[in-house]
Amino acid sequence: MLNIPLWKRIVIATVCALGLLYAMPNLFYERVEGHNDAVKAIEAAGATPEREAAAGAWPGWLPSGLVNLGLDLRGGAHLLAEVKVADVYATRLDGMWPEVRDALRDERATVGTIRRQPSPPDQLRVRISQPEGMQAALSAVRALARPIVSLTGVGSNDIEVQGEGDVIVVTLSEAEKQATDDRTIQQTLEIIRRRVDEVGTREPTIQRQGDDRVLIQVPGIGSADELKALIGTTARLTFHPVVGRTANPDQPAGARNLILPSLDDPATYYIIEQTPVVSGEDLTDAQPAFDQNGLPVVTFRFNPAGARKFGDYTVENVGSPFAIVLDNEVVSAPVIREAIRSGSGQISGNFTVEESTQLAVLLRAGALPAELTFLEERTIGPELGADSIEAGKVACLVAFAAVLIFMAFSYGWFGIIANIALLINVGMVFGLLSAIGATLTLPGIAGIVLTIGMAVDANVLVFERIREELKGAKGPARAIDLGYEKALSAIVDANITTLITAVILFMLGSGPVRGFAVTLGAGILTSVFTAIFVTRLIIVIWMERRRPKTITV
The missing domain is CATH 1.20.1640.10 (Multidrug efflux transporter AcrB transmembrane domain)
Structure with a gap:
């Protein structure tokens, strides 16, 4: 009952x-x-x-x-962005050049002198002076290949190496390209999520759409332009040796050098070495602050590996300028007064308080691995x-x-x-x-x-x-x-x-x-x-x- x-x-x-x-x-x-x-x-x-x-x-x-x-x-704001995953291929192959160079130097008696050649973005081309040593050169470079860690790439290597006359051609394998695409999209999603979370918005929608697109919907933000300013910048911070200055951006930069504009002075351009000493990937923290004159700056701190590289470079180059580069613009180019072993420093420029705060947010969240192209934007x-x-x-x-x-x-x-x-x-x-x-x-x-x-x-x-x-x-x-x-x-x-x-x-x-x-x-x-x-x-x-x-x- x-x-x-x-x-x-x-x-x-x-x-x-x-x-x-x-x-x-x-x-x-x-x-x-x-x-x-x-x-x-x-x-x-x-x-x-x-x-x-x-x-x-x-x-x-x-x-x-x-x-x-x-x-x-x-x-809020709605964005649909396309990730330029092909840019990552060029960065990946460019980063392999030191390894390829060192591997071929060990075979110098067989291959002769080595010289990097102009290459398409998806290739790394290296010429050797003794074509008869091509087989030894190919073996040395192929030894650099690594197995692909992914479900779809089991049993495959990350690079393919071929010989064309006296030129060695290194490309990424198709399985590695697919794995790289997946990693790039996932990293992009994570970095966008960090950047959005930093400004305290609630319940954003950040998800992958298709092979190379990302959907971002952020309630409570002012406009699509504000959201684009927050997430659209790659915020890639690098530190480069300075070769010189110029007022002519069209003059030859020299082998493995770049000419980049100054953020503070549009009439000044810096000639810097293409390979950075330290990159923003070694950053552990970035905070907005004020310098001794009360001007807004951004302080940063490296991890142990970055602090060691940064410290070794400053020890060897006291009295020389070095460039702090953010998204292909030289933020500042100070002269190294003394060795910097602490692994920390500051970025100064003509910042407002809002700009220094936003730059610190971008640097803390990390650099986007590839550029974003916005295909659709709406402000609600x-x-x-x-x-x-x-x-x-x-x-x-x-x-x-x-x-x-x-x-x-x-x-x-x-x-x-x-x-x-x-x-x-x-x-x-x-x-x-x-x-x-x-x-x-x-x-x-x-x-x-x-x-x-x-x-x-x-x-x-x-x-x-x-x-x-x-x-x-x-x-x-x-x-x-x-x-x-x-x-x-x-x-x-x-x-x-x-x-x-x-x-x-x-x-x-x-x-x-x-x-x-x-x-x-x-x-x-x-x-x-x-x-x-x-x-x-x-x-x-x-x-x-x-x-x-x-x-x-």
Whole structure:
């Protein structure tokens, strides 16, 4: 008969209370959002009176998780970028030149002198003076090949080496190109994610599309141009020996040299060695700061390997200038006054505070491995998001009112009980979304509206079954007990199939589709819980107090 043990009642009540408690911060969205931002700012940069006031606007002992608003609700920027993966091939082959040179020097008696030749971006060409030693040269260079570490490249090497007369041609193998493409895209995604996270945006969407494209959607950012300025710069920092200065960018730079413009003086160009002494890959930290004159600078620190290379170079070149190069522009070219063994230094220039802060963000996040070409960009204003939120509220209220009225007129007192459970259900949906840090999008609102309609399905099944049992002259308690027992299989089957659909949508979909899947899945879980446990508990408590001889459903 109808009997729910005390411990089950406590568990059901506790779950409902926790769900509503975690949903409560969304009723005070701006206050809680300001509290969360202030707490993060205090942890990162210390306390100020304004931050402490914002942090104190919400009690610290209460949950502070919010349902994050997606791009279509909050406004923000949308970018679709193409990664120029072919650029990485040239960088990779250029980096192999020292190894190839050293390997051929060991065979100098056989191959003679060696000289690097002008090459296409996807080739490294080296000429030897003694063509009869070509086989020994090919063997020496092939010994540099390494196995490819990837599922698709098992058993393959990373380079292919061929001879053309007296020229050795080194290219990347097709398997290595594919592996390099995958690594480049993954590295690009990670670096973009770091750069976006550095500025504190919420729930960005950063994912791969196709073979060489990346989708970036960042809610809350001002414009697509602002997002492009943050992630579009490769921020490749390198340190080069300076060969000289010139005012003519078209003059010959010399073998293995480059002519780069000065960031501070457009009329000045620096001739630098192409091979850097140290690169930004050896950086461990970069922070905005001020120099002794109060001007904005960026301080940096190398890892042990970078500090050793930087220190060795400064020891050997005291009194010589060296160039700090950022994205093919010479930021500064100071003269080495003394050996720098600490592994740290600073980048100075005509920076504003905002520029120094952004440069530090870019350097901390790391350099993009390849240039990005933006194929599509959109800025979604917050006004559009506010309109979407308002439309979603209206849709939810209309659906909610329609369901409440239908259930009350169709099932009387039992319909009112189902409506109480529906109110709890909607609160628990938002509590669950807040607890897992989910992002609510416009399709997600559609998922909540659909959940409101589906939430009473289980109650309809139970109530109709109770009606059938009452027609069989069963007593009220027995009819209710059999109604829940016999409707359970239909409720579970219907909701499991819908949950499977939501899981598939989440796994295979992207962006808005995943947002819909998340809210639909959360709604299914809370709907089943409220229909099977909450409504039954309310009915049992009502039956225990009123003990009716007959009931009407």
